[in-house]
Amino acid sequence: MATKQVRYEALVKALHADLYRYGYWLCHDKHIAEDLVQETFLRAWRALDSLKDEKAAKSWLITILRRENARRFERKRFDMSEYEEATITDVKTISSEQDIENHWLREKIAQLPEEYREPLVLQVIGGFSGEEIASMLSLNKNTVMTRLFRARNQLKEAVDSEPTLRGLHNG
Amino acid sequence: MDDLQIRRSILADPKNRDEALNSAIKAEPTKQKFAKEVEALDDNIIRAINVPVPDDLANKLILRQTLASHQQQKRKTRVRLAMAASVAFVMGLTINFMMFSSTYKNLGDYAIAHVNHEAAYFSNDDSPSVTLATLNEKMAVFNGSFDSTFGTLIFADYCRFDGSKSLHLVFQGKSSPVNIFILPNDEDIKFVANFANDKLQGRSLNFNRSNIIVVGDKKEPIAQWQDRVNHNITWSI
Numbered sequence: 001m002a003t004k005q006v007r008y009e010a011l012v013k014a015l016h017a018d019l020y021r022y023g024y025w026l027c028h029d030k031h032i033a034e035d036l037v038q039e040t041f042l043r044a045w046r047a048l049d050s051l052k053d054e055k056a057a058k059s060w061l062i063t064i065l066r067r068e069n070a071r072r073f074e075r076k077r078f079d080m081s082e083y084e085e086a087t088i089t090d091v092k093t094i095s096s097e098q099d100i101e102n103h104w105l106r107e108k109i110a111q112l113p114e115e116y117r118e119p120l121v122l123q124v125i126g127g128f129s130g131e132e133i134a135s136m137l138s139l140n141k142n143t144v145m146t147r148l149f150r151a152r153n154q155l156k157e158a159v160d161s162e163p164t165l166r167g168l169h170n171g
Numbered sequence: 172m173d174d175l176q177i178r179r180s181i182l183a184d185p186k187n188r189d190e191a192l193n194s195a196i197k198a199e200p201t202k203q204k205f206a207k208e209v210e211a212l213d214d215n216i217i218r219a220i221n222v223p224v225p226d227d228l229a230n231k232l233i234l235r236q237t238l239a240s241h242q243q244q245k246r247k248t249r250v251r252l253a254m255a256a257s258v259a260f261v262m263g264l265t266i267n268f269m270m271f272s273s274t275y276k277n278l279g280d281y282a283i284a285h286v287n288h289e290a291a292y293f294s295n296d297d298s299p300s301v302t303l304a305t306l307n308e309k310m311a312v313f314n315g316s317f318d319s320t321f322g323t324l325i326f327a328d329y330c331r332f333d334g335s336k337s338l339h340l341v342f343q344g345k346s347s348p349v350n351i352f353i354l355p356n357d358e359d360i361k362f363v364a365n366f367a368n369d370k371l372q373g374r375s376l377n378f379n380r381s382n383i384i385v386v387g388d389k390k391e392p393i394a395q396w397q398d399r400v401n402h403n404i405t406w407s408i
Contacts, residue, residue, distance in 0.1 A: 012232045017224040024222050034225065041232045042239060098218070105219035123184065124220045130184065149183040156182070156212055 008045055011057055016041070018125050019061055025121045026069050028110055036072070040065040058126055059136055066136075108158045116151035119144050181206055185213045278375050279366025282384045285332065285339075286350050286371060293341050293348045297325045309338055313353050313381050314407045321399040322349075342396075349387040349396055356380055378406065 016037060023033035023040075043064050044051075051060055109117060122133045130148070134141040180192050185206075188196070196202045225231075301324040307316045309327055323343035330339045337354035362382065366373050373386035374393050383404075385396045 008236060009233055012229050012236075016229045016232055020224045020228060021220065021222055025220065030225075034228065034231075037228065038232060038235055042236065045236050045240065101215060102219045105215055106222070109216070109219055120216070121220055124217050129187075145179075145183045149179045152182040152185070152209065152212065152216070155216060156209065159212060 004048055008041075008048060011044065011048075011061075012041060015058055015061055018058065019065060021125050022062055022121055023065055023069070025109070025117060026066070027072070032072070036065055036068050039068050043068070059128070059132065062122070062126065063136065104162075105155070105159075108155055112151055112154060116147050116154070119147045120151040123148060177202060178205065181209050185209045277361040277363045277366070278382065278384060279363045279373055281332065281360065282350075282352060282373055282375075282386050283366065283368055283371050285330075285352070286386045289339075293325060295343055295347050297343075297348075299323045299325060299343070301325070301327045306340070310353070312336070313338065313355070315353070315381065316405050316407065318403045318405065321403045322396075344387050344391050346390055347388045349385065349391055351396070351400065352382075352384040352386075354382055354384070356382060376401065380406075 019040060020033055020037050023036040024030065027033055027036065040061060044061055051057060109120070112120070118137065119133050122128050122136065126132075128136070130141045130144050133139075134144045137144070139147075177192065177195055180188070181196075196206050301320070303317065303320050306320060306324065306327050309329065310316050312329075324340060325343060325348060326339070326341040328339060329336055331337070332339075332352055332354045335355055337352050340351040340353070342349045342351065356377070356379075362375060362377055364375055366375075367389075370388060371386055372389055372391075372393055373384060374397050375382055375384045376397060383397075383400055385393050385400065387393055387396065
């Protein structure tokens, strides 16, 4: 019992941030993301004995969270249209230039098509390779690489066409 | 590697470049510039994607799990308690069944066992202490009465005869006491007319509602005792 608790707490501490962020990019809502993470870790606790390989923990948790998110749509179908707009309400006051940039870029990322955004988030947050993302999303690797390219390409185009935004051009 | 392919590779995964890609980038300043731009963009993407995480989320997660597993623990305890109770209940039933059910195959076996068990309490020399009136008072339970005590009655009292209430009479015999049991007809235990072991012998008589069993040692004229009982008893129903 004690060792299970210790494992669980280690898992929470190491991975809750990545999981929350991934959840956030799936649903664009801080509160829903938090709920998703809660639900994911509860499920993880119940199935913790089935997790043999600690290295696989991150992709295992992400898989649980994706399923949990899909279940959310099963429960209330009509909420789906809300997320089409991809409006991110950032209640935090934007203070520095960096924050403005982040905020701007976040909106652009949120506006990316779902199928481009998800591989990008997995690559950035999870540090997963093309193959790993491919197996998580049940796609083939070339598709994933293409989507990653398109995602960054769209963001780059957005940045390039935004002359007021500084810092991005000059490296 | 053509231009488009290089651009695609850089954009797809800016952080992981293989040798071929690296040398291709080094060869051309425009590609170097492009690669740098993408790297800078990627740094910003990383910053943007890494949205702030609520401070207390980890603690919340641990707390929620602790509460949930505490609930589960409580439920488990309840289940265990219920199981223990069931086991105790079944054991109680079993013991009850073993104590109060017929353990002997027939009347004879039990009668002999009963006599052997109580042999130490009775001696043939005991003085008669039971009157006819007392005897008949006790016999009333079985709806019967005796006309006389037909012998020297040493003892008469109720006792448990393999789970049913019976009347145990002890008479003075020739060399050892003679035991007579009056017990209700019990379908659980098999009726046998004659029985014996190496020391004792016995006979049973079956009346409407009761059995009368006579047990004595081998020297005793059991048939005669049985006749005496038969002649002296009157059943009220």
